[in-house]
Amino acid sequence: MGAWRAFIDGSQRLMGILNRELQDRHGITTADYRILVMLSESPDGSVRMSDLADGVVSSRSKLTHQIRRMEADGMVTRNTCLDDGRGVLAILTEEGRRRLEEAAPTHVGGVRRYLIDLLDADELSSLERVFTKVDAAISGRSAS
Template sequence: MTAESSDAEQAAPRWLSAAEMRAWRGYMDANQRLLDVLNRDLQDNHDLSLADYRILALLSEAPDGSLRMSDLADGVLSSRSRLTHQIRRMESQGMVTRSTCVEDGRGVLAVITDEGRARLVDAAPTHVAGVRRNLVDLFTGEQLEFLADAFQRIGTAIGNR
């Protein structure tokens, strides 16, 4: 914590206005509901969690189907220890393997398997349909552009702190 941020936190709080509170609570509720429904769709139809799906998607998009565990953790916004447990579970289901990074011999790579690719391909239509039904199709193109810009702005601001 910087001196500047700790001073700001010690000052009198800037309480949220009714409009700000409505926006904040609306975001919190909608975000939780959206993630829950997308996770449930994948669990019920493909025995995958949304976290599994995100990992498989990132690995499938990597040029050789593998990423350093540290890069994968950053990509899915997870702690390294949580990701290690997740990868271990996915490895036991045959969706990924782990190997040593040949560049330095110290890093560990997560590698998508043929089984992982097959499960991703099978689950992708369900996931995309859920994203469309519960988010994309609710907005105009202009509204989606605003949402994308807003969330990028939030991500950048938090990432720069």
């Protein structure tokens, strides 16, 4: 019970402060940030909406609302997937790339300050193993 409560309290506080820092300093949420990162890591800056939902661990419905808001803010656009005509692509705009580059030092600094720098190498390794195992069990993937 102690481990569970520490996880709940610590993870909620961590995500809360990371989100607050991004919102206060850059006007984006951690959800926006995760989407911008995933799009920026794609060779052409675009990802099918279904793949994006899987990658940021979101429902397709919730992601659609998120992308619609980000589109209104000029960070992304949407277009039909040329491969099959049925899928929809989310596409990173120059404004989205600029906002990501501006926000990255804040986010990375917060992750270091509130998590990475508090743990030694063994603790970080354990954390990675634990959450790789949890994610694999829930998602049905193997925990390599």
